[in-house]
Amino acid sequence: MKPFYIIFSDLDGTLLDHDTYEYTDAAEALEYIRHEKILLVLCSSKTRPEIEYYRKRLGLKDPFISENGAAVFISKGTPDIEDVPFVEYGGYRVVELGVPYNRIKSCFAEIKAETGLKLLGFSEMSVAQVVEFTGLSPDAAKLAHMRSYSEPFLFMEEEGKLEALERAARKKDLKITRGGRFYHLIGDNDKGKAVRILRTLYEHNGISVISIGLGDSLNDFPMLENVDIPVLVKKKTEQYEPWTGNKKIIFAPGIGPKGWNRAVLDIFGE
Numbered sequence: 001m002k003p004f005y006i007i008f009s010d011l012d013g014t015l016l017d018h019d020t021y022e023y024t025d026a027a028e029a030l031e032y033i034r035h036e037k038i039l040l041v042l043c044s045s046k047t048r049p050e051i052e053y054y055r056k057r058l059g060l061k062d063p064f065i066s067e068n069g070a071a072v073f074i075s076k077g078t079p080d081i082e083d084v085p086f087v088e089y090g091g092y093r094v095v096e097l098g099v100p101y102n103r104i105k106s107c108f109a110e111i112k113a114e115t116g117l118k119l120l121g122f123s124e125m126s127v128a129q130v131v132e133f134t135g136l137s138p139d140a141a142k143l144a145h146m147r148s149y150s151e152p153f154l155f156m157e158e159e160g161k162l163e164a165l166e167r168a169a170r171k172k173d174l175k176i177t178r179g180g181r182f183y184h185l186i187g188d189n190d191k192g193k194a195v196r197i198l199r200t201l202y203e204h205n206g207i208s209v210i211s212i213g214l215g216d217s218l219n220d221f222p223m224l225e226n227v228d229i230p231v232l233v234k235k236k237t238e239q240y241e242p243w244t245g246n247k248k249i250i251f252a253p254g255i256g257p258k259g260w261n262r263a264v265l266d267i268f269g270e
Helices: 025-035 048-058 101-115 128-135 138-146 159-171 193-203 218-225 255-268
Strands: 004-009 039-043 064-066 071-075 087-089 092-096 119-121 151-155 175-178 183-186 209-214 231-235 250-255
Touching: 025 119, 025 255, 039 193, 048 064, 048 138, 064 193, 071 183, 101 119, 101 159, 101 175, 101 183, 119 175, 128 138, 138 159, 159 175, 175 218, 193 209, 193 218, 209 218, 218 231, 231 255, 250 255
Parallel strands: 004 039, 004 209, 039 064, 209 231, 231 250
Antiparallel strands: 064 071, 071 092, 087 092, 119 151, 151 183, 175 183
């Protein structure tokens, strides 16, 4: 039986260039994936509307994972869901693992007040500020504002004060993770838990899965620990995020989508 491959991929700084948010440099590998009908599951800290924008551009119908593993979105029948609780909206069956955004926002405000730390959350930023801090277009910044489960924020303090912030989050049964540009306040979810759920759904449908994961930042590590073939992509700084996982990691030979492209083609012997 031909192996059934699933590629789980981060977006910003991985499949997408850190500055331009484009995937042009990954065109060869993307074409190979399309030709071979390999599943490409976008697994990002981005919101559902942001990921839908790229899915449309890429012509994808595959499931996707939003906001650091907070929700798994599955179009009906791809695959069937039986034993996992889900809700239906927007044409998807959605496995929700995250905490609703209203609670996240409230807790973020409380943590700021309790700790006195200098933090600036997405909910406090105008669209113009999001554009300034991210380099997104105004339209893309509006999509980034449409959050459901997480609060990205700037941490404008010494690194040593991060521990106090993490303690304050834990007291509210939340946690902090770090992406390419922002820290994120999230619930007890991560990309790894979402990946495991989606893999299990395919395996319960009688499919033997070989999973590949590609990411560049700390928030990608849970995803990389839960795939068969983990790949760490080089950052814009030409450095790799220091790998702290237990699995043997593949280091992509290039920055962002260039490294993504080469790593994918190498894995498939192209």
